[in-house]
Amino acid sequence: MSARVQGLRARPFVRSAVAVSALSALALTGCSANSGDAQEGDAAASDGDKVTVVTSTNVYSDLVEQVAGDHVDVTPIIDSAAQDPHSYEASPQDRLTIEKADVVILNGGGYDAFMEDMTTDSQKVINAVDVSELEGKEEAAEAHDEEGHEGHHHEPGGFNEHVWYDLDTMQTLTERIAEQLGEIDQDRSKEFTDNATALNDRLSGMKTELESLKASGGYVATEPMPGYLLQDAGLHDDTPAEFMTAIDSESDVAPAVMKETTDLVTSGHIDLLAFNQQTSTGQTEKLREDAEKSGVSVVEFSETLPDGKNYQEWMQDNIDRVSQAVK
Structure with a gap:
């Protein structure tokens, strides 16, 4: 095991009566580091619609719901224990759902390659492997690219892309979710951050218990x-x-x-x-x-x-x- 650094259904939009004020508040996000994505998010929020988030599995949709509550519409593509993510084949409806999302959250590392292939340049994409501080992720990404998204295969002792079992990575991911959603919905940015902090306090305590x-x-x-x-x-x-x-x-x-x-x-x-x-x-x-x-x-x-x-x-x-x- 490598060393580490600590650290399916689209739902309808809900119209708001405060569209004009939301447009004024959210226009500021156009100067963010990822300006193209932010402008896309502004367009969605300015219409008074909920931010739409699509995740590869219900692990990540749950984190979104805990950070943002009912202020977003979140849809996991894989949401059943009867489904094997390793062999999942995305449907045309899955593609449509993913392409309509403001934010896409995936695992990365070749685990859910179908998600990577369906995202667009206008979306905010959060990749759990990429935000992690796990050693070996760069080499794993290069190997995955060379395989042409045909699957993920573990070399003995190689990188383990199942990063949702790493509590440190999930804390980092939760912070990133709050940050990205806050860029789109600035009025609730502090609420998202506070919710992420509360969740991460719990995860930090669990990490301590595990190590003990x-x-x-x-x-x-x-x-x-x-x-x-x-x-x-x-x-x-x-x-x-x-x-x-x-x-x-x-x-x-x-x-x-x-x-x-x-x-x-x-x-x-x-x-x-x-x-x-x-x-x-x-x-x-x-x-x-x-x-x-x-x-x-x-x-x-x-x-x-x-x-x-x-x-x-x-x-x-x-x-x-x-x-x-x-x-």
């Missing part, structure tokens, strides 16, 4: 997704590289590699098996069965936000399960 676990054992993962969270807990990744390469390329794990991985999981030398329930296969399900039979803790993780949870509640549940597993 001071775990020192290893784990095996059926996908690298929760790596940042597990690293912050003190755990190290013992997953065989050949196993992860096969899983990431969506191919069958070779029998010899499967045996090596199973032996590692059942040997008692790891603290937990990190299991991605949204991308399970027959082989990973068998690995889970073997872990449970051997008394190894299995901690489930997901790509998208579970129903009835906000981001911090979801991450707190993950932290609690990891804490229980390493006791």
Whole structure:
């Protein structure tokens, strides 16, 4: 794991009776650093419409809702645990929804490449990987560009683009969301900033709790997704590289590699098996069965936000399960 620096539905616009005053207030944003995007935002806000935000998954739409409440219309393209973001194919309706947005928020790093391909120059685009301070993101971006947006493949020990499992990055992202929305809706800029600060105070406390676990054992993962969270807990990744390469390329794990991985999981030398329930296969399900039979803790993780949870509640549940597993 690399070192790190701390740190589907379009909804109708709602008309406002204060269009003229909104135009006057928002005209000032034309001199922002990203003037083309700001002017586009001004055009949307000046009509009295809510700012429209489209995100790749419901993880990011939840953060927007916590920062801006009902002052924006936010739509996630992927909003169900039944959908696998790795293999998601955008529809023509998705493209239309994305193109009409004032702000687009995506994960980046090749995870949701379909979003990158559908954005326009007139939109504010927030890329979670780009705003992070994670080491290796530049090399990962170059590799993704060379692949021509054909997918994301992990080299053993390479960059992990599942950055929503990194609490530091999500704090930075939350600040950026408040900043960008505040440039469009200046009258509510302070409200957005205050909401982001309150959320980040909670995330900062959770990061402290996670690091206080001071775990020192290893784990095996059926996908690298929760790596940042597990690293912050003190755990190290013992997953065989050949196993992860096969899983990431969506191919069958070779029998010899499967045996090596199973032996590692059942040997008692790891603290937990990190299991991605949204991308399970027959082989990973068998690995889970073997872990449970051997008394190894299995901690489930997901790509998208579970129903009835906000981001911090979801991450707190993950932290609690990891804490229980390493006791």
